[in-house]
Amino acid sequence: MTGEAPLWQWSAAEIAAATHDGSLTALEVTEAAIARMEAANPALNAVVESLADEARAEAAALDASDAPKGPLHGVPVSIKINVDQQGHATSNGVAAFKDMIAPADAPVVCNLKAAGAIVIGRTNTPEFSFRADTDNPLFGRTHNPWGRHVSAGGSSGGAGSAVMAGIGALAHGNDIGGSLRFPAAANGAVTVKPGLGRVPAFNPSQKVERGLLAQSMSVQGLLARNAADLHLSMPAMIAPDARDPFHAPLPWRGEPLAGPIHVAVARDDFGFGLHPEVATALDKAASALSDAGYAVEMVEPPLAQETGEIGYRTLLGEVKALLGPDIQRYGSAELNTIFDEYFRQFPPYEGTELLTMLAQRSHYARAWSLFLEDYPLVLTPFMLKPFFAPGRDAEGAEGVRDALGTSHWSFIMNFTGLPAGNLPTHIADLPQGPQPIGVQIAGRRWREDLIVDAMQAIEVRIPSACGTLWSKLP
Template sequence: MTNSPIWQWSAVETANAIRNGEVASEQVVRAHLDRMHEANPALNAVVVDLGEAALKAAKAADEALAKSKRGGNDVGALHGVPVTIKINIDVEGQANSNGVVAFKDNIAPGDSPVTANLRKAGAVIIGLTNTPEFSLRGFTDNPLHGLTRNPWNPAITCGGSSGGAGASIAAGIGTIAHGNDIGGSLRWPAHCNGIATIKPTQGRIPAFNPSATAERPLMAQFMSSQGPLARRVADVRLGLEVMAQRDPRDPWWVPAPLKGPKREGAIKVALARIPEDMATDRGVIALQRRAADHLADAGYAVSEVEVPDLNKVWQLWCDLIMTETRILQQDQMLAAASADFKKTFHGFMALANPLDQAGYMKAIAERSRHIRNWMLFLEEYPLVLAPTTVRQTPEVNADLGGDQRVKEIFWNDLRFISSINVLGLPSAVVPVGLHEGLPVGVQIIGSRYREDMCLDAAEAIEGKVGVLSKQLWARSR
């Protein structure tokens, strides 16, 4: 084991150290709680401290490990390892507030599938992380828990909606953070905070909230994914394996293998060509091209290619998600929302084409055509290397600057992110370096249920770049 503090260990290292008796879970959990109490006041990333329950769970984990060794039984993959959960999924006995004041007493009657799977693997939940209201902004702030800051620079956003998860992991609070992604909410915070993640294929990780009083709209179900954020790609892989276990409460869960067939020869990677109408930051684009060089050095065959119908795919995502929200959720949301949320919401609605019943049905049909086009493209280029954003990370709450600013961020900067949700494809994000002192990540998109290929490529880039959080921690010494 390394000489670094316990809270800096990876999830894989931590799990192995606990399993091998090199350290007790209670000691590990105390180290992460101490780190949380040290770093979190400046960040406000963890908004519900579950330290007392976590220490009890850690003691129970140590006792269970001792018993398993006597009986010859193995323990779970994350036995005794500290993790965090985003406040928009159910943790039994805790409020699933989703960042909304009106939901502060929405106590979960049971665990969501992700929470249950983490517990079954032996993980210890040390806290719940922040999200914007209704998890429907790319900037993490709400009137219930307040603003979450980016550990690299408090003036820039930590992203959203899994901003609390991203900021906490980058700062060293927990080994794996849970998040979710309906329009970039795993990948955008990973980029902003200099960490790694995977947005899995739709149906890979089961989802359900026992506290929910109604089912989500259909396209929202198909576009949303649960997933892990971590400092190392190997930890993202481990988190995916744990979270992806079957739960019968999700009818869309698919029992697909986590590892697909090995491809012969050099894997072709399409370096996504940037549309001419996108305003870009030269330094950010240069780092993304460096990622292509890293993949080429690792034996991948990289060539710059235009991806299928990016603009139309993004618009389809926006039209479908906003139509469902407008018809089924808007009135309830706006009745409970803050003035800040309403500003951003208006900006999103201004980007969408309002669909009537026939238009909505045609848009769903059109989705199949776009997925088919991308699947055929991925037959030739099994991976796509694309930007997360094409410009520098914006300031805190930049989306409150009016409709035009919302359009700049979500149509111009993040077009490559949200498009992937409507397609249901897996996409990893891994840091590629710093530009003007701020982290920059790249996105690696794969075919359905080929998260393994996305993560393999992400690890190849990580092997060249290293773990960016170490540079963050070195700054604060």
């Protein structure tokens, strides 16, 4: 990508290589990233707080330092507004929280900065970070760089839109039911949702501890434009932080597996139907993995529909009990209407039944772990249809079904705590306009590296979505 390409199109790996060998300074990279942000963001509203001045100062300090250069030296990144960054509001897209200033950096911010990354801005999220679409009364809607015919996804929609528009080489996001993978699918980005305990998490601004299921299902991660950048950046993200007592301090790379690695391809549509464009994306991914030497086989994992449905109903049970009053009090009328529909379609467990289903989580995780002994990777659709239009989840029962029902494969991985990646393998030429179609690759616990390896193997054979997108951008 280097050579004649503008700096904003360079990958994180290319930038880091140039800052390490001295052919670029951190400040030069930062100025290019800020210029791109100022040019592209007004049409997208992906970054809702520019940190241009702070970024320049941090880059200049890096250039003046004699300390060893970190793996992400000078790489521009963005941080989602639901994570603490000292001196900035952790608004979570809620107007009532616009002045909730963080007293210190969250672990992911500390880890990225320690690796040499430069934070250039903070990205948008829906209210309470609990929609697959990014819009809120505080900052408004984030748009998809592919066009306004398709949502930017959520809840890390600002991050997905920003990274694919070239506003930073990496974008922080998080995922409790698909909030890294929805924006990856919508915008054509590449991500891996880490497994439970992989990346330390804590917001110093929080007043109470999160629910047990939120702690078990929510994870921190990154959106990138290629899988190689995840191999570069995720080892920094998983650095230990004592503020997360349940973080598992394991290396990024696990032991090599004897080949060929078996990949189960799942096509269950859960009664929604598998859209032809999604089937094409899945077939392309399977073919690419087979060509790369993986042993690809059509096999359905155990208890898939049950795991996803019970997982989401259990999560909503905890949300209704612990977060429900705040959503009713501080959320917009639109958000409350959406939650009413969530609760109708996925009736929350309550009382003793909620405790029983929390316990059952081990049953489903065990079944999947046993399956992954034979098939270390599982290739699935992410959404069963092409990504929906902006605001679709606010259009009653059908809208929520399109936004959440067709993304059933997403919930499974959060409930079981398994890692899962997402990457685009097909560009659909739909009547409303072109858009990327992503697939999901799930894997064994603690083996995000296997997932990213598989995504790299696919990328060798299927061009990245950013080339197609950038040919259409101004």
